[in-house]
Amino acid sequence: MDQTTPTLTAWSVTAYGGPETLAPVTRDMPTPAPTEVLIRIRASAVTRADGMMRAGVPRFARLVIGWSRPRHDLIGTCLSGEVIAVGPDVTRFSVGEEVYGMAGLSFGANASHICLDEAGVLMRKPASLSHEEAAVMGDGATTSFNFLHHIAELRAGERVLIIGAAGSLGTAAVQIAAAMGADVTGTCSARNAGMVASLGANRVIDYTVEDFSKSSERYDVIYDTLGISSFREAKRVLTRSGRYVCPVLNLGLLFAALRTTAFGARKARFSATGMLKPEVHRAMHEKLVDLVEADRFAPVMDRTYPRAELVEAHRYMETGHKRGNVVVV
Numbered sequence: 001m002d003q004t005t006p007t008l009t010a011w012s013v014t015a016y017g018g019p020e021t022l023a024p025v026t027r028d029m030p031t032p033a034p035t036e037v038l039i040r041i042r043a044s045a046v047t048r049a050d051g052m053m054r055a056g057v058p059r060f061a062r063l064v065i066g067w068s069r070p071r072h073d074l075i076g077t078c079l080s081g082e083v084i085a086v087g088p089d090v091t092r093f094s095v096g097e098e099v100y101g102m103a104g105l106s107f108g109a110n111a112s113h114i115c116l117d118e119a120g121v122l123m124r125k126p127a128s129l130s131h132e133e134a135a136v137m138g139d140g141a142t143t144s145f146n147f148l149h150h151i152a153e154l155r156a157g158e159r160v161l162i163i164g165a166a167g168s169l170g171t172a173a174v175q176i177a178a179a180m181g182a183d184v185t186g187t188c189s190a191r192n193a194g195m196v197a198s199l200g201a202n203r204v205i206d207y208t209v210e211d212f213s214k215s216s217e218r219y220d221v222i223y224d225t226l227g228i229s230s231f232r233e234a235k236r237v238l239t240r241s242g243r244y245v246c247p248v249l250n251l252g253l254l255f256a257a258l259r260t261t262a263f264g265a266r267k268a269r270f271s272a273t274g275m276l277k278p279e280v281h282r283a284m285h286e287k288l289v290d291l292v293e294a295d296r297f298a299p300v301m302d303r304t305y306p307r308a309e310l311v312e313a314h315r316y317m318e319t320g321h322k323r324g325n326v327v328v329v
Contacts, residue, residue, distance in 0.1 A: 005029075010111035011310050012073045016056030019314035022075065030115045031085075037093050037118055038085040042131035044109040045078035046305075046313040046326040047139045047168060049274070053077075053107070054314070058250065064105065075310075076110030077103050077274075080125055080134035084113075092118045098125040100134035102281070104274070110310055110328060121281040128292050133299045136325040137288060138281070140168035141176075141299060143247055143273045145284050147223055148176050151271045152245045156181030158220035161212060161237075165201060166192035169225035169247065171300040171324045174199040177223075179296045185219070187212060192323055199300070213237055221245065231256035231268040238266050245269045300324025 006029035011022050032038045054075060056062055065071055080100035083093050093099060101122035103109040116122050125134045148154045160177050164170045165186025177184045178200025186201040193204040205212055213233040220242050222234045227248025234244040246253055249270050256268035291297035300323060305313040307328040317326050 008111055008113040009307075010074050010108060011076070011307075013054050013070055013075050014073050015069050016054070018055070019051075019311045019318070021054065022311050022314065024308070025074075029113060032087040032090075032115050033117075034087040034089040035117050035119065036087045036115045037083045037090055037099070037122070038113060038115050039079070039081040039099060040084050040113055041079050041081040041109065041111060043080050043135040043304075043327050043329045044076050044111070044307070045136045045139050046076075046110070046310070046317050046328060047078065047136075048317065049139065050075060050077060050110075051314060051318055070107075072105070072107045074108035074111065076107055078135055078138040079103065079109040079114065080129075080131040081114075086118075090118050093122070093124075098131075099123060100125045100129075100131075100137060102138040102274075110307065112307070119278060121278050121285075123282065123285050123289075126289050126293065128289075129299075132301060132304060132327045132329065135327050136168065136299050136301075137285065140170075140172040140325065141288050141297070142281060142284050144169050144173035144176055144223070144225070145288055146271060146273045146276070147245050147247060148173060148180065148221075151269045152221040152223060152243045154180055154182055154221050157183070159183045159185070159218070159239075160221040160223060161217075161219040162186045162201075163207075163212070163222065163224040163229055164188070164226035165196045165199075165204070166323050167225060168300075168322075168325045171196070171199055172297070173223055173225060174201050175297045176291070179291055182221075185217070195300070195323060218242075224248075227253075231260070235266050241265050243267045243269060245271075247271070247273065302326055304329055 012025040160182045162173045166188040184201045185203040186196045187205045187207045190206045222244045224246040231244045260267045302323045
C-alpha cells in the first residue's frame, strides 16, 4: 500500500516587497531535534512586524534578517497549537498539550506545523484563551507589557498617553496601563473611541480633529505604539520627568534616546522586545496570563482569515484600519 510522506504547508517570502511577494510552499515535515517539540499550528498572527519583515524595513533591520533578501524564507512569528511530537530530551512539554509562543527570528509561524525548542518562547495555553487569542499574545501584549512596565516604568496614578490605541499594541496597552492603576488617554479615530474607552481609557482623543502635542494636558508617559510622532513633539506635553517610549526605531528616536540618557530630565526610550531573552518573555507571559484569568486583559480580535488567504490578511493589516489583532487559522 502506498504511503504518503507527511508534509507541511507554509508561506514563503524570498524577496522584499509587498503582500504579493508571499507564495505558498510545501515542505517535508520536520523532525524535532532532541530539545524541540513539533507543533500542529491552529492559529498564527499577522502583525505589523511581520509586514515590516516582509518589506525589509527599516533598512537597518536587514543587518539581522538578511541584507539583499530574507535570510529565512518563511514568514510568521506568533502561533498557537498543539504538540504532536517531542524530541528525546524534552521535559517541559508532552504530546497532546496545547501551547502558544513565538518562532522568533527563525520565522515560519504562518504554516501548518513548526518545530520549536522547548527553551524558547513557548508556553502552555490556558483554557481561558482560544487558539486565536493565544496566537497574538506574543505581539501587542508582550510588547506593550515590556514598554509600560520595564521601559517607561509606569506607576500607579501617573498619566499615560497611548498613541494608536485601537491597534494590536494599543488595545493591549490601554488594558495593561489601566490594570497598573494609571490614568489612561488614548488616540484613535472616532469610530474606535467607544471600544478604546471600554478597554479602560479615561479619555479618548480623536486624532483627526485634535493634535495631542498642542494640548494643555501633561503626561508622565507617552507610548507611541505606531512610531508616528517624535520625542521632539512629545516633550511639549511631557511632565518634567516624563518618558517618551516607542517600539518603532528610527534615527530620530535613536539620537533622542542617546542624548537624553545623559542630558535632560525628560527621556526618550526604545527597546527591541523581540530580542529579549526567552526567559524574560516567559516571565511576561506568566504575568499576562494572570491578568487574563483575573478578567483584566483580553486580546482584542479583529479579523480571522484562512491560512490560504495570508496575502489578503497582509493587505488588510497594512490598511492601518485594523482594530486589535488579525490572525490566520
